[in-house]
Amino acid sequence: MNKTLTAASLAFALGAAMTVASAPVAAADMADKEKCYGVAMKGKNDCKAGAGTTCAGTSKMDHQGNAWSLVPKGTCEKTVSKTSPSGYGQLAEFKEKKA
Amino acid sequence: MSLSIFAAALLNPNLPAPVGLTAWNGSDPAQRFRVYRNNVIVSLVDALADTFEVTQELVGEELFRAMARLYAYAHPPQSRLMAFYGDEFPCFIESFSPATALPYLADVALLEYRRVVAYHAADVPGVGAEAVADVLADDVFLPALVVSLHPSISVVASAFAVVSLWAAHQGVLELSAVAPEASETALVLRNGIEVEVLQISAAAGAFICELRAGTNLGAAAAEATGIDADFDLVAILGLLLQKSAITALHPSGSPS
Amino acid sequence: MTTAPGFLPTAAGAPAAHAAYLPARGGLGLKPEHFRTILETLPDLGFFEIHAENYMVDGGPFHHYLTQIRSHYPLSVHGVGLSIGGEGPLDEEHLDRLAVLITRYEPQSFSEHLAWSSHGDIFLNDLLPAPYNTATLQRVCDHIDRVHERLGRRMLLENPATYVEFAASTQAETDFIGEVVKRTGCGLLLDVNNVFVSCTNHGRDAQNYIDAFPLAATAQIHLAGFAKDVDAAGAPLLIDSHGSPIAQTVWDLYRFTLERTGPLPTLIERDNDIPAFAVLHAEAQQAEKLLQTCRIEVAA
Numbered sequence: 001m002n003k004t005l006t007a008a009s010l011a012f013a014l015g016a017a018m019t020v021a022s023a024p025v026a027a028a029d030m031a032d033k034e035k036c037y038g039v040a041m042k043g044k045n046d047c048k049a050g051a052g053t054t055c056a057g058t059s060k061m062d063h064q065g066n067a068w069s070l071v072p073k074g075t076c077e078k079t080v081s082k083t084s085p086s087g088y089g090q091l092a093e094f095k096e097k098k099a
Numbered sequence: 100m101s102l103s104i105f106a107a108a109l110l111n112p113n114l115p116a117p118v119g120l121t122a123w124n125g126s127d128p129a130q131r132f133r134v135y136r137n138n139v140i141v142s143l144v145d146a147l148a149d150t151f152e153v154t155q156e157l158v159g160e161e162l163f164r165a166m167a168r169l170y171a172y173a174h175p176p177q178s179r180l181m182a183f184y185g186d187e188f189p190c191f192i193e194s195f196s197p198a199t200a201l202p203y204l205a206d207v208a209l210l211e212y213r214r215v216v217a218y219h220a221a222d223v224p225g226v227g228a229e230a231v232a233d234v235l236a237d238d239v240f241l242p243a244l245v246v247s248l249h250p251s252i253s254v255v256a257s258a259f260a261v262v263s264l265w266a267a268h269q270g271v272l273e274l275s276a277v278a279p280e281a282s283e284t285a286l287v288l289r290n291g292i293e294v295e296v297l298q299i300s301a302a303a304g305a306f307i308c309e310l311r312a313g314t315n316l317g318a319a320a321a322e323a324t325g326i327d328a329d330f331d332l333v334a335i336l337g338l339l340l341q342k343s344a345i346t347a348l349h350p351s352g353s354p355s
Numbered sequence: 356m357t358t359a360p361g362f363l364p365t366a367a368g369a370p371a372a373h374a375a376y377l378p379a380r381g382g383l384g385l386k387p388e389h390f391r392t393i394l395e396t397l398p399d400l401g402f403f404e405i406h407a408e409n410y411m412v413d414g415g416p417f418h419h420y421l422t423q424i425r426s427h428y429p430l431s432v433h434g435v436g437l438s439i440g441g442e443g444p445l446d447e448e449h450l451d452r453l454a455v456l457i458t459r460y461e462p463q464s465f466s467e468h469l470a471w472s473s474h475g476d477i478f479l480n481d482l483l484p485a486p487y488n489t490a491t492l493q494r495v496c497d498h499i500d501r502v503h504e505r506l507g508r509r510m511l512l513e514n515p516a517t518y519v520e521f522a523a524s525t526q527a528e529t530d531f532i533g534e535v536v537k538r539t540g541c542g543l544l545l546d547v548n549n550v551f552v553s554c555t556n557h558g559r560d561a562q563n564y565i566d567a568f569p570l571a572a573t574a575q576i577h578l579a580g581f582a583k584d585v586d587a588a589g590a591p592l593l594i595d596s597h598g599s600p601i602a603q604t605v606w607d608l609y610r611f612t613l614e615r616t617g618p619l620p621t622l623i624e625r626d627n628d629i630p631a632f633a634v635l636h637a638e639a640q641q642a643e644k645l646l647q648t649c650r651i652e653v654a655a
Contacts, residue, residue: 005317011238013320013332018231020337037269037293040387040416041218043409044146044181047435047468047482048597048626049138049516049582067165070197074159076204078274079264102442102485106474109483119486120519123558126588131556134518134584134594138481146480176478179436179449180411219412222419250413292416 108132109139110175143171146184150215153268154192154208157201166195182219185212203259203279210261210296213253213287217294220251225343233348240350242317246310247347248339251289254304258282262298290342302327303335315352377402377429377463377575379618379646381639384625389632390420397427398636401643402463404431404622410460411452421460430462431575431622436478439498439512440485441471450505457506464575464620466511466544467502469495469532486521487531499539511542511574516549516581516595518556528553529567536572543569545616546577547609548601548624552593556586565612573616578609578642579624598627601638606645613649621646 108114120128147167148155155163170191176184189209198204234244255261260281267274284304286297299307302323309319323330339345371378380401385393393403403424410417437449457465470482485491502510514532526534536543545568554561580599586592601609601623613619621642625635 005242005321007238007241010241010244010316010320010332011235014231014241014336015235016333017336017340018228020333021340022228037295040390041182041215042149042387043406043417044149044184045179045406045408045435045480046597046626047406047433047624048579049134049481049594067162067169068197070162070165072158072162072198072201074155074157074162075268075274076157076201080275080278102471102474102483105483106477106479109479109481110477119522121522122519122586122588124586124588124590126586126590128519130587131519131592134592135481135483139479142480176480177476179446179473179478180408181478181480182409182412217415219415219417222414251415289415292419 109136110172112136112140112172140168140171143175143184144168146181147171147188150185151188151208151211153211153265154204156268157204157207157264158198162197166192166198169195182215188212201279203257203261203264206255206257206259206261207264210255210257210265210285210287213255213285214294214296217251217253217287217289220249220289223249223346225249225340226345226348230348231340234350237350242315243350243352244316245313245349245352246316246319246345247349248307248311249288249342249344249346251287251294252307252311252344253287254299254307255285255287256301256304257284261285262296265296286338288342288344290344295342297338299335299338300327300330302330306330306332306335307339371401372426372428372430374429374463377431377620379620381642381646382429382431382620382622383635383639384622385421385424386625386629387417387420388629389635390416390424392632394420394423396632398632400428400636400639401620402429402431402622404433404624407432407434407453407456407465408436410456425460430460431464431466431620432457432460432462433513434465434467435482436472437467437498437502438471438473439467439502440469440483440491440495441473441498442494445498445501446473447505450502454506457508464511465506465508466513466575468513468515469535470515482515484515484517484519484521486523487526487528488523489525492526492531492534495535496538499535499541503539503541509540509542511544512536513544513546513577514549514553514568516546516552516556516593518592518594520557527567529564533567533569536569541572542574543572544575544577545570545573545612545619546579547612548577548579548581548605549595551602551605551608552581552595555591555593558590561608562611565608565615570612570616573619576609576612576616576619576621577624578605578621578638581605596627597624601641606641609642610645610649613645614652618646618649 104117108117116129116132120132122128122131144164144167170188174187189205192198192208193205260277260279260283262283262285263277266272267277284299284301286299288295305326306319306323309322320332378401382402382404385403385405410421468482471485472479472482550564551561554564578601579597580601582594582596584592584594623635623638
């Protein structure tokens with residue numbers, strides 16, 4: 001049995017945690033790198049007809065197209081891949097496979 | 100006409116427009132029907148785009164909307180509350196072959212969905228120092244202590260750098276510095292009205308999952324230490340207390 | 356009529372927030388983007404309106420902000436998911452959620468649409484049209500009766516914007532709504548933009564259309580912007596997009612309506628491309644100018 005399981009060590013941990021939690025400096029440190037907020041969310045129920053829902057848009061949207069042959073063209077291309085010196089290894093390989 | 104035919108044609112663009120529609124000027128009512136067909140699908144794709152913002156940025160708008168459109172036809176909403184639409188989208192992404200070049204995409208999507216759930220979760224206050232002092236007063240009960248966590252809490256344990264990928268799209272760090280293959284565990288919670296995404300260790304993630312499942316403090320800590328001998332119980336309990344994420348302590352074992 | 360007599364505009368603040376009725380003033384759809392601005396500036400505005408379904412969540416920022424905003428302003432709860440025109444009975448769980456929301460926020464008004472949005476287990480997230488005939492009339496009246504019974508209050512029914520008509524329709528929309536109002540005792544939420552959109556889309560005269568509604572039952576007005584398209588024959592087809600300022604033709608039709616109804620609570624709807632709060636507030640003030648003119652004319 002691990003020592004961390006004893007009542008005394010759990011008591012120590014919880015007591016120390018209380019100190020950690022109430023220390024404002026520690027909280028600020030934690031916030032710097034690890035905490036991250038996103039933007040506020042929208043309400044998703046409404047009674048509009050969506051933007052781009054006109055007939056012209058419809059013909060475009062209704063075109064099934066070849067969704068399965070599309071390739072990612074977003075920010076993913078900016079990430080660094082450890083397994084590839086170029087950093088674009090997986091994507092390049094994928095493009096070749098599809099071509 | 101039955102509305103079933105109307106509904107079926109809305110959700111399948113390969114079906115003809117329902118019969119029995121008219122236009123005052125004798126124009127083809129099928130084109131007018133397409134306004135409804137398009138309203139439905141665009142509203143669903145837009146709802147997914149709102150929730151899965153980073154997912155969309157990662158693959159680009161064209162691929163995202165094509166993927167979202169296929170999902171929406173295959174999984175139209177079964178709830179009238181659009182806030183939670185897309186719960187199966189992360190799984191769908193995993194099976195969508197054009198996205199397999201980005202094996203981390205489904206986990207990033209899952210993280211985004213969990214943020215929405217946390218955003219709307221119930222408001223429950225965290226325990227104060229007094230409650231902690233109470234359970235510390237008689238530490239013989241501590242191993243059997245059951246800890247209730249805030250309803251907004253969830254853990255996304257990933258083989259990929261989900262937190263870094265997500266954070267890079269919030270302007271927190273440079274995307275060019277992110278190596279997606281590094282395994283990361285995300286803790287999502289709402290503290291007050293702010294949803295936060297924090298990176299924690301895999302062992303801390305397992306610890307929280309054990310607590311959520313009702314495992315007592317002693318056993319949950321043992322489980323986490325088994326995963327990683329360096330598991331830092333003080334740090335994770337401190338973090339949970341600081342974020343008001345511990346909402347009740349049950350020394351007798353079971354939550355009331 | 357359920358509206359307060361439209362005398363002087365009431366100032367924003369706690370007394371108006373607890374009035375029995377929405378004031379005959381301009382109001383705005385409440386958008387999360389504007390939560391903080393509203394609480395920091397407490398703009399002079401008649402009321403706010405929410406889409407009910409957005410607030411059917413357990414907790415978090417939406418309730419946090421709405422609770423505070425509600426303490427300062429009258430509130431209209433506008434449902435978009437009850438599917439009153441749908442086949443089959445109303446979703447009782449959804450009615451329960453509405454009842455909880457209404458108990459919690461005690462809004463001055465509750466309204467829903469003459470449309471359907473659910474079929475079977477599927478929610479289609481759009482306001483869809485139904486033929487105007489005796490079968491639809493029966494179920495719409497049954498559904499509204501059930502809403503009245505479950506919520507213990509009178510609801511307002513909104514006229515829809517439509518893009519097609521049905522060969523199976525045997526009644527004009529205005530007569531259909533008149534009959535629903537007569538049978539159920541519900542009020543009318545007259546969406547003037549929807550009147551203009553539908554009349555354009557179906558080749559009708561909008562002023563005659565307004566006159567054909569049961570105007571005495573009108574308790575609220577909606578105004579919004581539309582998008583323009585054309586049908587297969589090249590005729591104009593307007594889309595109820597809520598994404599742009601209110602068109603001058605709709606302002607004119609609003610004025611025409613007020614001359615018949617007297618001043619009524621008037622909501623500016625914007626759900627797409629939401630601008631800064633001040634832009635929407637200016638539109639609400641434009642509505643208030645017309646409401647004021649109409650009060651003077653009524654008094655004269």
